[in-house]
Structure formats: structure tokens, C-alpha cells
Amino acid sequence: MQEAIRAGTVQEPPLFEGEQTYERITAQIGDIPFEKHPIGWTVMFGLGFTGTTLLVFALCMLLLWGVGIWGVNQPVGWGFDIINFVWWIGIGHAGTLISAILLLLRQGWRMSINRFAEAMTIFAVMCAGLFPAVHTGRPWVDYWLLPIPNWLAVWPQFRSPLEWDVFAVSTYFTVSVLFWYMGLIPDLAAVRDRAKSHLAKVISGILSWGWRNSAVHWMRFESAYLLLAGLSTPLVLSVHSVVSLDFAISIVPGWHVTIFPPYFVAGAIYSGFAMVLTLVIPFRILYPKLREYITMHHIDMMAKVMLATGLIVFYGYMMEAFFGFYSANMFEKYMITNRMFGPYWPVYWALIFCNGVVPQLLWFRKVRHHLWLLFIISLIVNVGMWLERFVIVVVSLHRDFTPSGWGMYGPTIWDVATYVGTIGFFVMMMFLFARFVPMLAMAELKDLWYRLYGHGGGHNGHAKTEAPAPTRTGGGV
Amino acid sequence: MAHAAVVSRVYGMMAEFDSPEALIKAAQQTRLEGYRRFDCYTPFPIHGLTDAMGVREAKVPWTVFICGLIGAMFGFGLQVYTSTIDYPLNVGGRDLISWPYFIPITFECMVLFTAFGAFIGMLAYNGLPAPYHPVFNVPQFARSSVDRFFLCIEARDPKFDPERTRAFLQSLNPISISEVEE
Numbered sequence: 001m002q003e004a005i006r007a008g009t010v011q012e013p014p015l016f017e018g019e020q021t022y023e024r025i026t027a028q029i030g031d032i033p034f035e036k037h038p039i040g041w042t043v044m045f046g047l048g049f050t051g052t053t054l055l056v057f058a059l060c061m062l063l064l065w066g067v068g069i070w071g072v073n074q075p076v077g078w079g080f081d082i083i084n085f086v087w088w089i090g091i092g093h094a095g096t097l098i099s100a101i102l103l104l105l106r107q108g109w110r111m112s113i114n115r116f117a118e119a120m121t122i123f124a125v126m127c128a129g130l131f132p133a134v135h136t137g138r139p140w141v142d143y144w145l146l147p148i149p150n151w152l153a154v155w156p157q158f159r160s161p162l163e164w165d166v167f168a169v170s171t172y173f174t175v176s177v178l179f180w181y182m183g184l185i186p187d188l189a190a191v192r193d194r195a196k197s198h199l200a201k202v203i204s205g206i207l208s209w210g211w212r213n214s215a216v217h218w219m220r221f222e223s224a225y226l227l228l229a230g231l232s233t234p235l236v237l238s239v240h241s242v243v244s245l246d247f248a249i250s251i252v253p254g255w256h257v258t259i260f261p262p263y264f265v266a267g268a269i270y271s272g273f274a275m276v277l278t279l280v281i282p283f284r285i286l287y288p289k290l291r292e293y294i295t296m297h298h299i300d301m302m303a304k305v306m307l308a309t310g311l312i313v314f315y316g317y318m319m320e321a322f323f324g325f326y327s328a329n330m331f332e333k334y335m336i337t338n339r340m341f342g343p344y345w346p347v348y349w350a351l352i353f354c355n356g357v358v359p360q361l362l363w364f365r366k367v368r369h370h371l372w373l374l375f376i377i378s379l380i381v382n383v384g385m386w387l388e389r390f391v392i393v394v395v396s397l398h399r400d401f402t403p404s405g406w407g408m409y410g411p412t413i414w415d416v417a418t419y420v421g422t423i424g425f426f427v428m429m430m431f432l433f434a435r436f437v438p439m440l441a442m443a444e445l446k447d448l449w450y451r452l453y454g455h456g457g458g459h460n461g462h463a464k465t466e467a468p469a470p471t472r473t474g475g476g477v
Numbered sequence: 478m479a480h481a482a483v484v485s486r487v488y489g490m491m492a493e494f495d496s497p498e499a500l501i502k503a504a505q506q507t508r509l510e511g512y513r514r515f516d517c518y519t520p521f522p523i524h525g526l527t528d529a530m531g532v533r534e535a536k537v538p539w540t541v542f543i544c545g546l547i548g549a550m551f552g553f554g555l556q557v558y559t560s561t562i563d564y565p566l567n568v569g570g571r572d573l574i575s576w577p578y579f580i581p582i583t584f585e586c587m588v589l590f591t592a593f594g595a596f597i598g599m600l601a602y603n604g605l606p607a608p609y610h611p612v613f614n615v616p617q618f619a620r621s622s623v624d625r626f627f628l629c630i631e632a633r634d635p636k637f638d639p640e641r642t643r644a645f646l647q648s649l650n651p652i653s654i655s656e657v658e659e
Contacts, residue, residue, distance in 0.1 A: 021624065022520060022623060022624035023623055023624045026520070026622070026623045026624070147555055147559065153564065154564060155559040155560075155563070155564055158556045158559070158560065158578065158579060158582055159575060159578040159579075161581075163582070164581040164582060164585070167581070167582045167585040167586070168581065168585050171585040171586075171588055171589040171592075174589060174592065175588060175589065175592040178592050178593070178595075178596045179592070181596075182595075182596055182599070186521075186622070189622055190520070190622035190623065192622075193619045193620075193621075193622045193623070194623075209600060209605040209606040209607070210605055210606050210607035210608055210609070210610060211605065212518060212607070212610050212612055212613070212621070213518045213519055213520060213621045213622055214516050214517070214518055214603070215504075215516060215517035215518065215519060215522075215523070215526045215527055215530060215532075216516060216527065216530075216532055216603075217603040217605075218519065218521075218522040218523075218526075219522070219527045219532065219534075220534075220536070220537050220598075220599050220602050220603055221522065221599055221603075222522050223535075223537040223538060223599075224537050224541070224595040224596065224598065224599035227537070227538060227541045227591070227595050228592060228595050228596075231588050231591050231592060231595075232588075234584075234588070235585075235588045238581065238584060238585070242581055443520065443521040443522070444521070446520055446521040447521040447522060450497060450521065450523075454496075454497070
């Protein structure tokens with residue numbers, strides 16, 4: 001097998017479908033902002049916009065009446081707000097994984113999904129950041145979280161993971177935006193060169209900073225891009241580790257465990273890949289030309305990453321159960337029994353079903369190549385990851401040390417409205433992005449195309465099947 | 478300045494190629510010919526092109542490194558200053574500089590500063606934003622972001638001479654040659 005790979009007789013499936021040229025790649029992707037959008041776009045944007053108005057309404061109510069309109073109370077002081085925060089920020093992490101870690105690992109298949117996934121990251125982090133910002137009860141004094149010299153003469157508590165969260169999430173958002181925007185600059189320049197209308201020329205011209213594709217500029221661009229990728233990699237791991245420390249540093253049973261940081265990071269990537277699939281599959285239907293770049297091979301790879309991280313997450317569940325009993329600690333033992341057989345038992349078993357049982361289907365190639373099945377699995381995984389956060393946040397809090405302090409938690413209509421509203425906002429932003437920004441990284445795709453097929457004097461990047469592929473074995477076209 | 482009149486009018490001479498290989502070869506030739514002030518324009522980064530042009534620099538990595546140092550020192554310094562000098566809080570005699578607890582924020586500040594260093598550094602060294610540049614005066618140049626590869630020898634190169642430079646570029650077998658107006 002090793003010999004066969006080295007000899008190049010084992011071929012990877014192609015990363016492009018159909019006959020491509022540099023011109024075609026640019027036209028297919030770069031013209032989307034100038035074309036009339038499909039009817040499905042209008043429908044989805046409309047749904048997203050409706051959700052956003054719901055979000056605005058729910059937030060107005062929250063500002064008017066305070067967090068009392070939510071279901072949180074003693075003993076469960078963290079409800080939907082923190083569940084949704086962790087859920088959203090976890091979803092964002094797949095974008096950084098695809099754009100940074102897979103770049104460092106030289107995975108060619110990342111090129112056609114990275115722009116898309118990074119946009120997903122940015123919008124997901126926006127949704128995530130909203131929750132801690134408004135859950136403080138008095139969002140207008142949120143600036144107290146920042147180290148600003150003030151007349152109170154006090155500083156934030158730098159030893160608290162909640163304060164680390166402020167730094168981690170805001171840094172993560174800023175770096176994600178910079179990384180995404182920097183990758184966009186050459187592509188916006190390509191859009192500028194194609195724009196017909198004066199307005200489009202001016203806007204894309206300003207946003208591309210006068211980029212002129214100079215080789216020296218590309219050299220500095222690549223070096224900056226690679227450095228940003230290298231820095232985003234530890235950053236993304238740190239962000240979800242810090243999020244998990246919000247829990248792990250406390251002494252609440254079920255939270256005070258060392259497994260949390262890696263287990264949270266794996267869960268984040270798992271849910272993020274599920275969200276990428278949830279988005280990519282409908283977008284391929286809406287914009288059929290994307291199928292030439294996001295092939296079944298790409299979908300297959302994403303499903304495999306989902307399976308691998310899903311297994312890590314499931315291992316985490318088993319370890320939680322094991323240590324619950326092995327610790328011989330009364331409270332830990334009660335916590336895990338309560339999860340499995342307490343009042344919230346259906347949530348726990350639904351979680352095991354969604355994140356433990358259903359992903360096992362991904363072992364089968366037939367499932368990984370069946371788009372609808374995969375779409376449904378990705379939705380189930382998204383639900384499962386949300387349930388996981390529910391189990392961690394609520395089930396641990398609602399019955400801790402003293403039975404006299406036990407209670408139950410349920411969301412109110414405003415909890416649900418805020419959550420559904422953020423989903424609407426996310427959908428709206430994704431569709432706006434698809435409409436106005438080149439959805440795939442054109443320059444990187446052309447680079448990949450050149451490296452795979454363009455050598456051997458191929459004019460205009462026309463494929464030459466006998467061409468040697470330096471970075472990986474190229475599939476025939 | 479004998480060439481003053483020419484320099485003010487002509488920015489350079491530009492040749493158009495249809496493949497990265499042709500451009501790399503042309504860049505090598507141009508360098509061997511003794512030209513130093515020239516640049517290439519390509520729709521995507523081409524590895525080995527800057528080597529062929531004889532350009533080598535590491536300004537961006539150094540900037541990022543220094544920004545990272547400043548960011549880490551800022552993050553750590555902020556926490557040490559606030560918890561020892563500005564508002565020391567004695568909690569049961571525990572250390573004021575509890576440095577392991579300061580690591581996450583130090584790290585985040587470092588990454589934040591490096592990200593800005595990389596982004597702003599890249600733009601600044603590239604001289605961007607550049608609202609105007611002469612190369613855009615060439616009509617074919619619009620394809621530099623699509624599928625064509627350009628080489629432009631600038632008029633400020635001491636070896637530049639409209640006739641001879643054109644003849645040299647012609648010898649590289651380009652698709653087209655155009656004069657770039659200032």
C-alpha cells in the first residue's frame with residue numbers, strides 16, 4: 001500500500017469536478033455577487049430576517065424587564081444564555097480549524113470550504129458573544145469587564161476564567177475577522193476587476209485596498225497569512241479551553257474535572273463540522289456551480305472529521321460516567337446517576353443517541369455519500385451538542401450538594417425567542433455573505449488547481465492528465 | 478536627470494504571459510539581464526517566483542514577532558501592575574503576582590497584537606491602500622486577477638531604455654507588450 005501510494009498508482013478522488021481553467025474558477029465564483037440571486041436565497045434570507053427581528057424584540061424585552069423574564073433562578077443561575085454561548089462558540093471553532101489547522105497540515109481540500117467556514121465562524125461568534133453580554137443583567141455597564149481605568153478605581157478580576165473569557169472571545173473574534181478579511185483582499189480585487197457597474201467597482205475597490213496582485217505583495221501576504229494561521233491554531237484551542245475552565249474551576253459536581261478542556265475542544269470541532277455540513281449541503285443545491293469545487297470528496301472528508309471528533313466526544317461521555325462512579329465521591333456519583341435517571345433523564349439519553357449512536361452511521365461510505373442522510377445527521381449532531389451543554393449546565397446545577405437547595409429549571413418563551421432569534425441572525429448573515437462576497441477563496445483555489453494539474457506547460461491551467469502532482473497524488477479529471 | 482522627461486511619462490514596460498512557468502523563466506531572464514526594478518503580477522501566489530526575481534525579505538515575520546513580544550509584555554504587565562501597584566488586594570496572604578493565573582490573558586494579548594501586526598504590517602510594507610497605480614492603465618492588466626501573468630520593468634531602473642527594454646521583453650516570447658503610462 002505504502003509503495004502504491006508512493007508510486008502514485010493509488011489516486012485520491014479529485015478535488016475539482018469538470019474541466020476547470022483559471023478563467024472558469026474566477027467567473028464561476030466571482031460572478032455570483034453580480035448575478036440574480038436564486039429564489040431560495042430570498043426565502044432563506046426572509047426567514048433569517050424574521051428571526052433577527054424576533055431577536056431584536058426579545059432583546060428589547062430583556063432590556064425593559066431584565067433577566068427576570070428568563071427562566072434562570074436559584075439554583076440554576078446559568079440557563080439558556082450560557083448553553084447557547086457555549087454552543088455557538090463551539091460551532092465557530094470548525095471554521096478556524098479548517099482555515100488554520102488544515103492549512104498548516106497542507107490539506108488541499110480545505111481550499112474550497114475555508115472562506116465559507118470562516119464566515120460561519122465570525123457569525124457564530126457574534127451570536128455567542130451576545131449571550132454573555134446581555135446575561136449580565138445590565139449590559140450598559142459591560143465595559144466594566146474591560147481593564148479601563150475608572151473612577152471606581154477597581155480592575156477586573158484577572159484570576160477568574162470569566163475574565164479570561166472576555167479576552168479569549170474578543171481576541172478570537174478580532175483575529176477571525178482579520179484572517180477572513182485578509183484572505184478576501186485579493187478576491188475582492190478580482191471582483192473589482194470584473195465589476196461592471198461603477199458602484200460595485202468603487203465598493204470592491206475600496207475594500208480591496210488597491211491590491212494589484214504584485215508578486216512581492218503576494219510574498220508578504222502569504223507570510224502574514226501563514227503566521228495568522230499558526231497563531232489561530234493555539235488560539236482556537238485556548239478559547240474553548242478557557243470556556244471549559246468557566247466550569248472546571250468551580251467545585252460543582254460534574255464540572256470540576258480535568259477532562260474538560262480537550263473534551264470541550266473536540267466537541268466544538270465536532271459541532272462546527274456538523275454546522276458546516278448543515279450549511280454546505282443546501283448551498284450546493286442553491287448554487288449548483290459550487291458542486292464543481294465542493295465535491296463529494298470534500299463532503300466525505302468533513303463527515304470523517306465529524307466521525308473522529310464525535311468518537312472523542314463520546315469517549316468523554318464514557319469517562320464522565322466512569323469517573324463519576326470511580327471517584328467514590330458521593331456528590332459525583334449522585335451527579336452521574338441524576339443525569340442518567342433523574343428528572344432530566346430524557347435529555348441525557350437523547351444526547352447519547354444524538355452524539356454517540358447516530359454518528360456511528362458515518363462509518364459507512366454509503367452514508368457519507370448520501371447527501372440527505374448526511375444533512376439529517378448533521379442536524380442531529382447540532383441538536384446533540386446543544387443537549388450536551390444543557391446536561392452540563394443545568395443538570396449539574398439543579399441538584400448539587402444540599403437537597404434543600406435543589407430545584408428545577410425550564411426556559412421561558414423569551415429564552416426560546418432569543419435562541420431562535422440568534423439562529424435567524426446567523427442564517428441571515430450567512431445568506432448576505434453568500435450574496436455579496438466571493439463564497440470560495442478564488443486565489444487559493446487557483447493556486448491549488450495549479451499545484452495539482454497546472455504543471456507541464458498547461459496553458460491557462462488546462463488539465464494535463466500526465467502532469468506530476470508535487471504535493472499529493474492528483475486525481476484524473 | 479537626463480531621463481526626467483521620460484520618467485514622468487512612462488512608468489514601465491509590461492509583458493504578458495499565459496503560464497506561471499513562462500513568467501518564472503522571464504523573471505529569471507530579467508534579473509540575469511541586469512534589471513533590478515521590476516515586479517511580477519499574478520492571479521495567485523506562485524512559489525519560487527520571488528526567488529527567481531531575487532527578492533528576499535522577512536519583514537513581516539519580524540514585525541509579527543516583535544508585536545507578539547509587546548503584546549505578551551503588555552498583557553502580563555497589565556495584570557502585574559493592577560494587582561501589585563495600583564490595587565493590591567491581600568487575600569489571606571496569597572501571592573499578589575499569581576503568575577500562572579495571568580498566563581491565559583498574557584497569551585490572548587500576544588495573539589491579538591501579532592494578528593494586528595501581521596495584518597497591518599502586510600498592508601503597510603505593501604504600500605496599501607494604494608488608491609491609484611499606473612499598472613492599471615494597461616487594459617489587459619484586468620486579467621492579472623484572472624488568468625494572466627505579467628512582468629513589468631519599471632522606468633526608474635537605471636538600465637531602462639524604452640527601445641532596448643522592449644526588444645528584451647520581446648525576446649521572452651510574451652503574448653503582448655505594453656507601455657505603462659504614469
